[in-house]
Amino acid sequence: MSLVDIKGLDVGYVRHRKVQPAVIGLDLAVAPAEVVAIVGESGSGKTTTANAIIGLLPANGRITAGSAVVDGVETAGASERTLRRLRGSVVGLIPQDPMVGLNPTKRVGAQIAEAVRLRGGAPEEVFEHLAEAGVPDPELRARQYPHELSGGLRQRVLIAIALAGKPKLIIADEPTSALDVTVQKRILDHLGGLVREQGISLLIITHDLAVAADRADRIIVMQNGRKVEQGDPAAILGTPRERYTRQLIAAAPRLAHAGRVVPRFDVRGQEKPEPILELTDVSKTFAVSDLRRGARGFNALDKVSVTVPRGQTHALVGESGCGKTTTLRIALGLETATSGSVKLDGDEIVGRSWNRLRPLRRKAQLVHQDPFATLDPKFTIGQSITEPLVSFRIGNRKSRLERARELLDQVALPASYLDRLPSELSGGQRQRVAIARALALRPDLIMLDEPVSALDVLVQEQILQLLADLQAALGLSYLFVSHDLGVVAELAHTVSVMSHGKVVEQGPVAEVFTNPQSPYTQELIDAIPGRRVADAV
Structure with missing residues (x-):
């Protein structure tokens, strides 16, 4: 007997006095001691299904047909x-x-x-x-x-x-x-x-196929509110029947290579380009108050040295708290290094006043993890993209608008989006706008702080390809912060692995990921999901 038994479930949300379907004709069963994973993009109906099971639909949510029985109790209408x-x-x-x-x-x-x-x-x-x-x-x-x-x-x-x-x-x-x-x-x-x-x-709800592959007894693939495929992980990922499932697999960096990290670029043995950014022996100590011991210092960075080659991507990887974001903020001049040197295109930025740093800001821009938090919700997309041009007094209204159209074209968005608000765009579209805004001042270096971690695999793949295309077309350099080694392998040429404020290993991605010398790097690689199915298919 199933613990969860869902039959013909239809769920919708009332918007403008009409019920818009979110889940359509879903059949789902979960047996005792079984692990089931539901995978799909945002909007596929995964979370709506989970909320319907336990009666946590929002006020405008409606179960319009079917049944959802949990441990013998009908939850629809309970x-x-x-x-x-x-x-x-x-x-x-x-x-x-x-x-x-x-x-x-x-x-x-x-x-x-x-x-x-x-x-x-x-x-x-x-x-x-x-x-x-x-x-x-x-x-x-x-x-x-x-x-x-x-x-x-x-x-x-x-x-x-x-x-x-x-x-x-x-x-x-x-x-x-x-x-x-x-x-x-x-x-x-x-x-x-x-x-x-x-x-x-x-019951695991996830957009990460690798996690589903490693952990589930059975995988259910959902698209646009419908179940399109189900089966055991080896069958779903080894011999998928549906085109949508094949798209999800192809888009997932880790699964595209059967659970192994296979870097896109191999720069081993090649002559290094001149650096656009150099951090040498950078240390950062924060003052921390302690009621028992008084003020004390916390060493966030300890003699960190990182080089970003011109026209290439250098990645910083490691667990939360290892110092990745602090390194990036110091490189941008948003934090002051306690000691060490930071050179942007040959110019030392440590010790510069805010006014003396301003001219260098045109050379380096930042793309955040969450574009919705960094785009003003009251600004149109056109206003957001042209704001850096206004700040630096570049061009007039007409030339700025033309530049905004050009930038939207570069990130593959239509010019009609100029008049839209951020709330009218999807997560992937907002990230494209954030990239367009970062390109407005024609920088040499863009710093990317977890730019795709909040996106579904299909959108993630599109953004990574966009970044690679822009790099090839414009000669951009990237400093890329990520905790996802599969994503790093897709975009980066070189990498620094950080732990507890120190660089424990660095070099070409192809070398570090295939022949790691640090036990910590090996631990990161071993933790990548997707290997269970890689061994089975």
């Missing part, structure tokens, strides 16, 4: 009292964003205690569930607030809350999409262990 009883005790939910899923004003232990209390459990179970979720030193962590924990630990706290109700099913909605590969592996290993040890069923 009362809120019935659904509340089901949540926690039968179904535990691990949301995508821990900072949204956790209350920032409550200590971690208090939030787990709520779930324990609803089940009638004892208060001391809080520490047991934290330990069960793989949180070290649970007594200490229980007293901390969410912002005091790393991303990986926050995700484990959400697992602890989900486990507190002793559920039969855990729904994990993109549980590791924002985490580094090593942290991702530890979280997924732990969830897999719970399935084996406690017989819990696991």
Whole structure:
């Protein structure tokens, strides 16, 4: 008997007095102790399906047909009292964003205690569930607030809350999409262990085919609200029947090479181009206040040396907190190095005042991870793209508008988008606008901070190809920050691997990724998902 049994499910959202379909005719079953992964792009209906199962559709969400039975209870049309009883005790939910899923004003232990209390459990179970979720030193962590924990630990706290109700099913909605590969592996290993040890069923919602391939007993592929294909990972990824599934596989950098990292560029033995950016022995110490020991220093960077060759891409990789973003901010002049040298196109930027740095800013621009956070929601796309030109007093209104049209053409967007607002664009389109804006001042160097980590694999592939095409056409140099080694292999020529504020290994990507010398680099490579199916197909 299935724990979850969905038949002919139709779900839609009411917009402008009409129901727009989000899930159409879905059949889905999850057996006890089974791991099922639902994969697809944003808007494919994955999360809507999960929310329908546990009665968490938004106010405008409607189940218009079909049934969703969980542990013998029909959730479609069930009362809120019935659904509340089901949540926690039968179904535990691990949301995508821990900072949204956790209350920032409550200590971690208090939030787990709520779930324990609803089940009638004892208060001391809080520490047991934290330990069960793989949180070290649970007594200490229980007293901390969410912002005091790393991303990986926050995700484990959400697992602890989900486990507190002793559920039969855990729904994990993109549980590791924002985490580094090593942290991702530890979280997924732990969830897999719970399935084996406690017989819990696991429904994983993900756009990462490699994660689905490694972890699921069965994969369901969704597109535009419909199930287009399902089967075991080896069959789905080895001999996919549907064109859409083949597109997803081809677009995923890690799966395109059967779970192995195969760099696009091999610059071993080639003469190095002259550098556009040189960081030499850069150190950065932040002052940290400690109530017990007073002010002390935290060494974020320790004698970091990085070179970006002209016309090529240099990547910085490593776990969160290793110093990647601090290095990038110092290179941009947004942070001041405690010691060391930073040269942009031969000009030293360390020690320069803000006014003396300004002329150099035309040479280096930044593309953020989340374009929606960096594009003014009240500005049209045309205003956002031309803002750097206005700031530097370049051209007149007519020439700026013409430049904006030219830039949109370069990033493969129609000129009609000039009058649109960021909210009217998809995530991939907004990232194209952010790239166009970065190109406005004709820079030599663009710094890319996790530019595709929030995008689906199909959109990710398009943005990576766009960046490669722009580099070839304009001779651009990139400093590329990423935690995804598969993506780095697609774009970068050279790489620096960072750990605890130090560069532990660097060189051509083809050399570092195929013959790593540092144990830490090998650990990063070993954590890349997708190998289980690579061995099977």
